[in-house]
Amino acid sequence: MSYPENVLAKDEQVVLHRHPHWKRLIGPVLVLIVATAAASFVAAYVNSLGWERTAKTVVSLVILAIWLVLIGWLTLWPFFTWWTTHFVITDRRVMFRHGLLTRTGIDIPLARINSVEFRHGLLDRMLRTGTLIIESASQDPLDFYDIPRVEQVHALLYHEVFDTLGSEESPS
Incomplete structure (x- = not known):
């Protein structure tokens, strides 16, 4: 299921869209x-x-x-x-939406992200999932649990943040 295009800004592109890992089921x-x-x-x-x-x-x-x-x-x-929980990375922000009857969500502009971490234990490593921790300029770190292929998402988000900032330290 792709993420609804009506929540995206003009010319905003989805880079990654994930539901939580299937282990929740x-x-x-x-x-x-x-x-x-x-x-x-x-x-x-x-x-x-x-x-x-x-x-x-x-x-x-x-x-x-x-x-x-x-x-x-x-x-x-x-x-x-599970089906209505979305973790989305676009070329401008990170979005997290969840809820069936009552929807909640958070958007973090890529330019406001200070650090990106991931954590996964032995079982999570075997299932290729984990917790993504995003620290933004204005909030305490946010934990996003059961992100599939968390290491790849971490690397992708890291690259997106540096590309957005146009930093000379950009790894690309």
Whole structure:
């Protein structure tokens, strides 16, 4: 999914657009599998009992309702939150937008960035993800978690910042 062009200024170009790393979806997928298996097992057990058809139908509907609530809350909601979280680098700024019903965002002009760091532990290194830390002139450092290929994003952002500043120290 590309980032909406209507939030960009005239002649502004997207350099990088990322959603958080897919590792954020491991828990919701496991919940989906376990909840579906449990609901299927309980529904099969209820159907094997010698109850009246109406009782079986009511219990099956209750199982379905519980399954739908669990899946909606613990699987679909995290997925849509992941899908609507955007980390975008343009040739002018860094943008971060997140939220499904209530959207929040922050824009950091490249010219205001003082330093760019990244951090990732052993698991993050294996999954090629990490935390990007951006320190701007006017704020405390901002941490952006679960950025895929954080080292490449760090290098790209570093180059963009120096290109924007037109510094003689530019690595390019």
